[in-house]
Amino acid sequence: MYEKYTMHEIANKIKEKEVSIKEVLEDVYARIDEVEPKVEAFVSLTREYAYNRAEELQKKLDAGEDIGALGGVPVAIKDNMCMKDTNTTCSSKMLENFVSPYDATVVKKLEQAGAIIIGKTNMDEFAMGSSTATSAFKNTKNPWNLECVPGGSSGGSAAAVASNMGYASLGSDTGGSIRQPAAYCGLVGLKPTYGLVSRFGLVAFGSSLDQIGPFTKNVYDSALMMNVLAGHDEMDTTSVEYTVPDYTKSVGDDVKGLKVGVPTSFFKEGLPEESLQIFNNSVEVLKKLGCEIVEVNLDYAKYALPTYYIIATAEASSNLARYDGIKYGYRAKDFEDLQDIYAKSRTEGFGEEVKRRIMLGTYVLSSGYYDAYYKRAGQVRSLIVNDFKKAFETVDVIALPTTTGAAFKFGEKQSNPIEMYLEDIFTVPVNVAGVPAISIQGGLDKNNMPIGLQFIANNFEEEKLFKVASAYENATDFHKAQANI
């Protein structure tokens, strides 16, 4: 009923008491009851918590109190973010029954801003994948075409917002896990600068790469969401002391004279004709808006993918070692001794992709191989960081396709892991460098499936992303297209 509204619009309607928080919440859950059986975006719903929150917030509102920028707005979070007394499964059998004893910082921030968490969304197991198909529980469908994947690993969060099951959602992006599903589901997805959003309470995959960010239906909502999420957290010493601006002020800014770098040599090869055409059209739009298009070189970006798969898997092999069947999580039923508990619990509790990456990560850190892989990857990472640093000396933002094409069908790219890893080719350089990037709807392909357009900025220059992304949004109608479900 209210699904035509964006996040900030519904927040205003609640504030103006045009609609009660409970009505909005009931509406969303009604939508979930209707659509979720087809889309399967959620691992669990938090109805009781949500309705209690709604009542509490409504009371405050009625008493004339400020209930926050997201006051009463139903949002979803990816099931790798801890929420007190609630299951946090990471879509893994390993954590199927794990109930978190504490709240992630982003959960606290959402609550402080008045948002209502309606449920926890499906994902690739431990965020490892690009299709959400490695989930141990269910296959989330792309609301634009149920035969297609929603992308991953934050596929549930993307599919939920794209099918109006919540006004916004949170995902996590280690190598593209927000931007790629945002592209596949026709949404705005932001991967903030590493260190801008606290990771405390985000179940770690690749600690030096992971960032939490929002899925929204437009750029303004993304900026508003970042007003809530960004900022130093004393529980995460990798979060940076930074004065957070009001990001919504950058939305709608004039982009005349903005220098947009295009690394043609990096993406040209291997980009299908149709995708290249759509990207070139996007560049034309930017030109018309007065942006100055500059060719940039990202010489080492082509090495980002192998670099990423070494660093991410190495960190993951250590991060996921705690799931050993001892204190919490899955424990095998029959075991002989301690080694057997470890081996069986982990063999049975983890899926194939997770095991593949743990083995890969263990290998690259092993004595005798460390220098050739992990150390070398760290060195290449520095070169990639420099690549971006150099590029941003001459340009304000870099434009790049988010993916090589639109969402693929279930079963495609799943037989060969390398093919699946190549899905991340345009998104991983950003994580390796730590810089922020946004994916918005760049266009539609011949099947009317959304195609993403990615902008990358220098560290802590999210404002430039919101500026250029909102200008593109205002100049085009693509974002108005919605999944028909």
Place this chain on the structure above:
Amino acid sequence: MKGCVKFMSKYDEYEVIMGLEVHAELSTKTKIYCGCSTEFGADPNTHCCPICTGMPGVLPVLNKKVVEYAVKMGLATNCEIAKFSKQDRKNYFYPDLPKAYQTSQYDLPLCEHGYVEFMVGDTLKRVGITRIHIEEDAGKLIHDPYTGDTLVDFNRCGVPLIEIVSEPDIHSADEAIGYMQTLKSILEYLEICDCKMQEGSLRCDVNLSVRKKGETKFGTRTETKNLNSFKAIARSIEFEIKRQIDELEAGGEIYQETRRWDDDKGIGYAMRSKEDAHDYRYFPEPDLAPIVLSDEYVNNLKVNLPEMPVARKTRYINEFNLPEYDAEQITNSKYMADFFEKATAVCNNPKLVSNWIMSDISRILNEQEITITEAKFTAEQLGELISLIEKNVISSAIAKKVFEDMAVSGKNPKVIVEEKGLVQVTDEGAIREIVQKVLELNPQSVEDYLAGKEKAMGFLVGQTMKESRGKANPGIVNKLLKEELEKLK
């Protein structure tokens, strides 16, 4: 006897080479990466939280006190302090390690290239310190002998440790003990570790190899882990030296292995061989920023370091005129040195305080198997006791009795003296009566004395003291005895 000589020479042909890895738990109030208490002895799993139990999604926040304490130790052991160091993950599976990695420091430790010096017999010994790094302790496994279950107590998880790694400069059990005692003493002086070895807050691993004298290549070394008393360190070293030499003499081979010492049985066992050794897959801890220290920070700690044992010993020799040996013994332990100074402040007689510490106090502590901080009596009480002697309120002999009481009851010496009526008798009339009685009862001794046997005087003094139940002033006793004996001449 020939066999014995041969037996001795076999061991004399070898040189022993040891390096120690010492773990000291830092006495910070909270753990290294979370706000949980570090207190020892709490009920199992009451001092833990999602962070130190490695729940999904948690992140560590470094306790700055840990860095401060480690840097202090580095400065006190002549180390170079790294302006840039980092923390690393040491990966291995064990149920007492909930994250399945220990956060430690690998290639860039906080402190490097230091040394300590100490006396072994009459020789000054210097042992190099390779490095000092910070890390977290693991939990404790508790085996239930009745059910056969193994339970985990996570209270100790995340208690901060420093690991002090020595150069292979140690060549005997005596040197190892001297080194350990020196580190313990420095840790105490810095007040960064409570050094309770029986509680595991100070423990060491001994890396040991032997080689024929003159040989330049190192022998294969073994590592005996987790020794938590001086006795265990010394005995395990003696055991391992003998084992390795016997093995080699018998034509055998030493295997690189980790060993465990059973102090009850006095035997060391092989725990695991090199082949089973973990590949710890160290890599930089991505959840923690590098530790960057300014010159100002390090200098500030340096100038504010407390007086160290060697400086204090020198001061005691100069300021209090203590013999070097006494000064060394007392300053070995900060707590004993503090005790010494407090007692001296009360009675103003450092030599007497020192004598008491070196004799009666050391004996009673040994008997009671406690340290000076656990003693019933205080330094102030000892000071008072000595004052009582100096003011002739009691004799030295009575003071020893009073002290025995103090050591058990913790009562003030004055109270004990009053309660037991031990005030010294200085009334010449009263003492003269006792003296006359003693002379009457010991005619043989009187005769001997008068015949020129001076020794008889000692016996008569003793009898008089005994008769007065020790309360008579010995000076007056001597004087009056001589007077009375003169009369009999």
